[in-house]
Amino acid sequence: MSFYTYLMASAPYGTLYAGSTDDLAKRIYEHREKVRPGFTAKYGVCG
Numbered sequence: 001m002s003f004y005t006y007l008m009a010s011a012p013y014g015t016l017y018a019g020s021t022d023d024l025a026k027r028i029y030e031h032r033e034k035v036r037p038g039f040t041a042k043y044g045v046c047g
Contacts (some may be wrong), residue, residue: 012045017045 008017008031011023019025021027034041 008040008045010046015043015045017043 001022003020005018005020006024006027008019009015009026019027026046031040032037032046034046040046
C-alpha cells in the first residue's frame, strides 16, 4: 500500500496544510467539498 504526503494552501502566502493519505484523489475531494469539519474547512484550505 502506498501513502502520499501532500501540501495545500488557502491562497498565495496564506495558510499551509500538510497531510498524508493512502487515497490522494479522495482526500483532495474531501478538502475541496469540506466533507470533514476541521482545520482545512475552517481556514479555507482547498488546494
